[in-house]
Amino acid sequence: MKATIMYAAGDVRVESVPDPRIVSENDAIVRITRACICGSDLWPYKEMERTPGGRRMGHEFIGIVEERGKSVRSVKKGDLVVAPFAWSDGTCEFCQQGLHTSCLHGGFWGGAELDGGQGEAVRCPQADGTLVRLPVGPDDELMPSLLTLSDVMGTGHHGAVCARVTDGSRLVVIGDGAVGLCAVIAAKRLGAEQIILMGRHADRIALAKAFGATDIVSERGEDGTTRVRELTGGLGAHSVIECVGTKQAMVTAATVVRAGGAIGRLGVPHYEGIPTTAKNFFDNVTVSGGPAPARAYIEELMPDILAGRIEPGRVFDRVIGLDDVPDGYRAMNDREAIKVMIAF
Amino acid sequence: MKATIMYAAGDVRVESVPDPRIVSENDAIVRITRACICGSDLWPYKEMERTPGGRRMGHEFIGIVEERGKSVRSVKKGDLVVAPFAWSDGTCEFCQQGLHTSCLHGGFWGGAELDGGQGEAVRCPQADGTLVRLPVGPDDELMPSLLTLSDVMGTGHHGAVCARVTDGSRLVVIGDGAVGLCAVIAAKRLGAEQIILMGRHADRIALAKAFGATDIVSERGEDGTTRVRELTGGLGAHSVIECVGTKQAMVTAATVVRAGGAIGRLGVPHYEGIPTTAKNFFDNVTVSGGPAPARAYIEELMPDILAGRIEPGRVFDRVIGLDDVPDGYRAMNDREAIKVMIAF
Numbered sequence: 001m002k003a004t005i006m007y008a009a010g011d012v013r014v015e016s017v018p019d020p021r022i023v024s025e026n027d028a029i030v031r032i033t034r035a036c037i038c039g040s041d042l043w044p045y046k047e048m049e050r051t052p053g054g055r056r057m058g059h060e061f062i063g064i065v066e067e068r069g070k071s072v073r074s075v076k077k078g079d080l081v082v083a084p085f086a087w088s089d090g091t092c093e094f095c096q097q098g099l100h101t102s103c104l105h106g107g108f109w110g111g112a113e114l115d116g117g118q119g120e121a122v123r124c125p126q127a128d129g130t131l132v133r134l135p136v137g138p139d140d141e142l143m144p145s146l147l148t149l150s151d152v153m154g155t156g157h158h159g160a161v162c163a164r165v166t167d168g169s170r171l172v173v174i175g176d177g178a179v180g181l182c183a184v185i186a187a188k189r190l191g192a193e194q195i196i197l198m199g200r201h202a203d204r205i206a207l208a209k210a211f212g213a214t215d216i217v218s219e220r221g222e223d224g225t226t227r228v229r230e231l232t233g234g235l236g237a238h239s240v241i242e243c244v245g246t247k248q249a250m251v252t253a254a255t256v257v258r259a260g261g262a263i264g265r266l267g268v269p270h271y272e273g274i275p276t277t278a279k280n281f282f283d284n285v286t287v288s289g290g291p292a293p294a295r296a297y298i299e300e301l302m303p304d305i306l307a308g309r310i311e312p313g314r315v316f317d318r319v320i321g322l323d324d325v326p327d328g329y330r331a332m333n334d335r336e337a338i339k340v341m342i343a344f
Numbered sequence: 345m346k347a348t349i350m351y352a353a354g355d356v357r358v359e360s361v362p363d364p365r366i367v368s369e370n371d372a373i374v375r376i377t378r379a380c381i382c383g384s385d386l387w388p389y390k391e392m393e394r395t396p397g398g399r400r401m402g403h404e405f406i407g408i409v410e411e412r413g414k415s416v417r418s419v420k421k422g423d424l425v426v427a428p429f430a431w432s433d434g435t436c437e438f439c440q441q442g443l444h445t446s447c448l449h450g451g452f453w454g455g456a457e458l459d460g461g462q463g464e465a466v467r468c469p470q471a472d473g474t475l476v477r478l479p480v481g482p483d484d485e486l487m488p489s490l491l492t493l494s495d496v497m498g499t500g501h502h503g504a505v506c507a508r509v510t511d512g513s514r515l516v517v518i519g520d521g522a523v524g525l526c527a528v529i530a531a532k533r534l535g536a537e538q539i540i541l542m543g544r545h546a547d548r549i550a551l552a553k554a555f556g557a558t559d560i561v562s563e564r565g566e567d568g569t570t571r572v573r574e575l576t577g578g579l580g581a582h583s584v585i586e587c588v589g590t591k592q593a594m595v596t597a598a599t600v601v602r603a604g605g606a607i608g609r610l611g612v613p614h615y616e617g618i619p620t621t622a623k624n625f626f627d628n629v630t631v632s633g634g635p636a637p638a639r640a641y642i643e644e645l646m647p648d649i650l651a652g653r654i655e656p657g658r659v660f661d662r663v664i665g666l667d668d669v670p671d672g673y674r675a676m677n678d679r680e681a682i683k684v685m686i687a688f
Contacts, residue, residue, distance in 0.1 A: 290624075
């Protein structure tokens with residue numbers, strides 16, 4: 001089969017690799033029908049050192065079960081399924097508390113050992129704990145939105161949960177990428193009264209407004225903080241969702257949050273420690289977040305997608321075939337595209 | 345009247361100062377009957393630069409209302425009251441959410457402008473929001489425990505709340521000072537199953553065990569972390585309460601917490617940012633805490649003290665008169681005493 005391999009920063013190729021086969025009785029083989037490129041894939045695209053043998057890429061996909069190991073019960077051949085970006089057994093103490101990303105017997109797609117989502121098929125370990133059946137056909141018009149359950153919509157929701165968004169919250173979302181946009185959807189869904197998006201790209205801002213953003217702040221640094229303070233009655237935001245991962249973004253989060261407020265970190269940290277301020281301690285600010293246990297949120301979010309109440313699939317503004325994945329990386333990295341879907 | 349003034353690190357004096365008088369109609373004058381020295385007073389005792397005019401000290405006290413401003417309703421002359429370490433109006437949006445330390449019209453005792461608790465009397469601003477009547481006489485044997493409601497018991501409880509201690513939690517308390525010991529009490533009260541105290545002073549360890557600590561770890565650094573990991577089945581603690589404020593203590597907190605766990609910070613930070621690890625992000629660790637809204641917890645904790653279910657007053661191992669306050673600072677700083685009470 002064909003699959004995407006990254007060899008170094010900027011060096012992404014689609015190449016022939018061995019077809020996946022059942023290894024454990026908990027495995028399933030999934031033939032992929034939709035996948036996508038993640039904002040987090042852009043970090044290695046910018047930074048990865050040359051790696052002999054490369055690294056298989058992709059962690060967001062929908063597909064059809066082709067074969068299952070002896071002990072798999074929850075899915076069967078022919079089922080259309082969505083996979084979260086971490087696979088997990090669904091039964092360990094972390095899974096039971098809803099933290100599937102820390103599963104004692106789980107892991108992540110791709111790398112050197114396992115298939116990635118940006119390929120024609122994957123071997124899925126822990127299939128019973130990982131895969132969730134979709135109650136629609138593989139060409140349903142809801143495919144883009146259902147695909148976001150694998151990562152970005154669950155991640156945006158996780159940020160809103162970690163930032164303790166609730167009825168009436170005043171919220172700041174830092175970053176206008178696909179995760180930031182999904183955080184806007186999630187926050188509105190949870191009842192936020194004011195949703196301030198910090199971003200500066202016209203197309204993304206338009207989508208954020210369509211999703212429920214009430215205010216846009218395009219200034220950065222101190223000017224951005226000043227503007228948010230003005231918009232929040234001088235006190236700052238109850239909740240901040242940080243969707244970038246840079247030190248500057250975290251410093252902004254730390255300066256726009258109000259006393260007693262919470263910051264939900266989603267961006268993969270490219271900084272040491274947590275760059276909060278001394279005032280954040282005296283203000284009793286909470287910092288939470290991390291990789292979303294997307295698996296935990298699928299059942300909660302899917303009904304809203306099926307009913308059309310949320311449309312996170314609108315973050316996809318480009319659809320490509322597998323052979324065009326290298327150009328898809330380039331387009332996202334150049335901000336030509338918000339998020340790229342791969343259709344098989 | 346006489347009051348405690350700190351002029352510089354190590355330079356604490358008891359001197360004559362003007363008697364307090366009603367300034368605002370919300371004020372009350374409280375004649376102090378019990379007060380104490382706080383672990384946080386030791387930071388300026390170690391570090392304060394020489395300050396002309398000095399800084400009035402003390403923020404924990406019980407006393408008798410001597411006079412009240414025109415609009416004060418909740419306390420009257422002759423009432424025995426306890427004051428939390430921050431005064432607050434009790435009505436602003438932060439007070440309503442239980443974050444009295446961020447009161448929009450509140451503040452802290454002592455400094456250059458206001459009386460401190462380590463003196464014969466104080467002017468109490470926002471008396472209705474701040475003072476809480478005690479249903480016992482001024483010489484009741486429960487005075488030491490009731491005095492801890494002004495700070496250390498509420499602070500220990502705050503740490504347990506921020507660290508999300510609940511039924512069955514495995515908890516680490518870092519630091520064996522009075523706050524750490526009260527954190528042990530608070531955690532046991534909230535149902536923690538395992539309470540690991542990290543400390544190395546025999547008298548404090550004995551008290552911690554009496555309060556409910558199940559394990560003691562006296563090693564520091566990597567050895568301490570290894571020991572905690574062993575004691576917690578290899579996974580680390582659900583909850584960590586950090587009661588020191590040094591970078592080393594926070595690094596220990598960051599390395600003993602389990603995935604999905606929470607760190608409650610109580611020690612005044614003597615470090616930049618929050619020195620967590622990259623792993624803490626991938627583990628979805630939450631960092632919370634700050635100065636305790638002690639006022640918010642008084643009604644919750646007082647019944648347990650009155651009923652004898654908790655005995656935080658046992659942290660006081662020395663009682664002195666006002667004139668001996670300078671030696672009380674020295675004794676606490678030299679770790680001769682855990683916590684010093686001042687009886688008037």
